[in-house]
Amino acid sequence: MNSLRYDLLRDEYVIIAPNRLHRPDMVYEIKTKYPKVCPFCPGNEDMSEKDILRFEKNGKWVLRVVPNKFRSLGIENPYYFKEYEAGSYGAHEIIIDTNRHIKFFEFEKEEFINLFKAIKLRYFDLKNDKKLKYFTCFKNEGIKAGATQSHPHTQILALPLIPVNKLKELERYKTFFEEHGKTIFEKYLEIEPLRTFENDEFCSFAKSLQVCF
Structure with a gap:
């Protein structure tokens, strides 16, 4: 089962x-x-x-x-x-x-x-x-x-x-907002201008490919 x-x-x-x-x-x-x-x-x-x-x-x-x-x-x-x-x-x-x-x-x-x-x-x-x-x-x-x-x-x-990884992800978002006064997504779009569509209700963006060492 x-x-x-x-x-x-x-x-x-x-x-x-x-x-x-x-x-x-x-x-x-x-x-x-x-x-x-x-x-x-x-x-x-x-x-x-x-x-x-x-x-x-x-x-x-x-x-x-x-x-x-x-x-x-x-x-x-x-x-x-x-x-x-x-x-x-x-x-x-x-x-x-x-x-x-x-x-x-x-x-x-x-x-x-x-x-x-x-x-x-x-x-x-x-x-x-x-x-x-x-x-x-x-x-x-x-x-x-x-x-x-x-x-x-x-x-x-x-x-x-x-899932544990999602709980950690949400905690990171919460901590970032408390420390910076803006959402992590707002900051991300300042660094990576990857908007694919945006209107008054939502914004979609492409996540950049990253290689970590």
């Missing part, structure tokens, strides 16, 4: 998920350009679990959110904390970004809007579960990034704890 295990050497929890060894691996098919039936394409809905969220247009779905069939954490799993182990309670979901079998950079504007809207809706829904403490989403695009499915999709994880 999956579980969260406390790593005494690193002072952090890790997810042990043996069931993910059984994921279908389409890397070979992607490389040879002879893919098997895609579980995320229209018409193959029975290959994934029941929809949590669905966007439709003209009577057809354009985005679906489903529980990850090979999830590392699940709402149906036990919730507990012991000295060096915790249950595998949480959420592990898949956003099927679009009904089109394309690359991420080929998205149309509406597909990007749908994706971010879905992330927002799932965040606020999962936030209602008081046992969940941390939400993150990530995307693996392409074989080199570790993707085993070529259809564009995004993964969501909601954990019953906040």
Whole structure:
């Protein structure tokens, strides 16, 4: 059974998920350009679990959110904390970004809007579960990034704890603000002018590549 295990050497929890060894691996098919039936394409809905969220247009779905069939954490799993182990309670979901079998950079504007809207809706829904403490989403695009499915999709994880590195990160932000009277992001953008978009509500920026010695 999956579980969260406390790593005494690193002072952090890790997810042990043996069931993910059984994921279908389409890397070979992607490389040879002879893919098997895609579980995320229209018409193959029975290959994934029941929809949590669905966007439709003209009577057809354009985005679906489903529980990850090979999830590392699940709402149906036990919730507990012991000295060096915790249950595998949480959420592990898949956003099927679009009904089109394309690359991420080929998205149309509406597909990007749908994706971010879905992330927002799932965040606020999962936030209602008081046992969940941390939400993150990530995307693996392409074989080199570790993707085993070529259809564009995004993964969501909601954990019953906040990762240690994130707690340290938040503490650093808090300390910086108390010492300098401005956020660490304001200072960062003074040093690294890497804004990609900005309006009255938010600013997005590209993080610079750093090599540490």
